[in-house]
Amino acid sequence: xxxxxxxxxxxxxxxxxxxxxxxxxxxxxxxxxxxxxxxxxxxxxxxxxxxxxxxxxxxxxxxxxxxxxxxxxxxxxxxxxxxxxxxxxxxxxxxxxxxxxxxxxxxxxxxxxxx
Amino acid sequence: xxxxxxxxxxxxxxxxxxxxxxxxxxxxxxxxxxxxxxxxxxxxxxxxxxxxxxxxxxxxxxxxxxxxxxxxxxxxxxxxxxxxxxxxxxxxxxxxxxxxxxxxxxxxxxxx
Numbered sequence: 001x002x003x004x005x006x007x008x009x010x011x012x013x014x015x016x017x018x019x020x021x022x023x024x025x026x027x028x029x030x031x032x033x034x035x036x037x038x039x040x041x042x043x044x045x046x047x048x049x050x051x052x053x054x055x056x057x058x059x060x061x062x063x064x065x066x067x068x069x070x071x072x073x074x075x076x077x078x079x080x081x082x083x084x085x086x087x088x089x090x091x092x093x094x095x096x097x098x099x100x101x102x103x104x105x106x107x108x109x110x111x112x113x114x115x
Numbered sequence: 116x117x118x119x120x121x122x123x124x125x126x127x128x129x130x131x132x133x134x135x136x137x138x139x140x141x142x143x144x145x146x147x148x149x150x151x152x153x154x155x156x157x158x159x160x161x162x163x164x165x166x167x168x169x170x171x172x173x174x175x176x177x178x179x180x181x182x183x184x185x186x187x188x189x190x191x192x193x194x195x196x197x198x199x200x201x202x203x204x205x206x207x208x209x210x211x212x213x214x215x216x217x218x219x220x221x222x223x224x225x226x227x
Contacts, residue, residue, distance in 0.1 A: 004157070033214070040124075042203065042219035043158075090157055099165070100145040100209045106157030 003027045006091050006107040013081050014115050021076045021110050023091030031094045032074040033104065034058075034066060036087040043090065049074055081114045088112075119147075119204040119218030127224045134191040136221040138204030139184075145209035147180060149189050152201045152220070161202075162189075196227045 004025045013019050030051045035043040045058030047066040067075045078085055091107040122137045146165045150158040164171045164180045171178045177190040191198055201222045205215040
């Protein structure tokens with residue numbers, strides 16, 4: 001079974017709709033991240049969480065919100081979806097190791113299309 | 116903003132050739148990692164190099180780091196068609212408050 005899972009894998013929605021993307025992990029990691037990927041722009045950080053009580057905005061948090069329901073679960077919501085939020089969304093997890101090392105483990109991604 | 120910038124953006128080679136991609140960054144780092152992404156899939160960690168290291172090897176991968184030039188290179192030797200993917204560098208500062216920062220990636224195509 002995959003260590004980091006994302007649901008749904010594909011989603012088509014309409015402008016103005018609220019949607020939620022979910023991420024679960026079985027790696028026991030404290031840190032979780034949400035990224036979006038657009039062609040040619042690499043990964044851009046939306047939100048990240050160092051533990052259940054610590055949530056931080058990334059570089060492109062406008063229009064998004066998150067919830068860390070448990071150590072293993074981190075959800076991303078689009079309150080009112082708009083077409084330019086069409087993208088590939090990734091969840092990632094990590095633990096901070098000795099020496100500042102932090103290797104991220106990515107989910108398979110959610111492909112979102114906003115019409 | 117993105118810390119690392121990969122170069123070239125795209126690279127096309129024949130099977131058996133070596134592939135070299137570079138990553139430049141702006142601020143001091145604690146470590147640098149390279150990740151691979153097959154089309155439309157999640158990134159997978161390849162190799163890590165610490166700021167006090169100059170070179171690391173893993174199988175057909177060779178990574179170098181030059182902190183004076185704030186740059187790193189990833190060399191894939193004897194490339195295979197299965198190496199076709201995008202490659203990203205991720206830099207990280209020292210301290211728990213820092214998070215990995217990704218570049219925009221190099222798209223590698225290896226022709227059989």
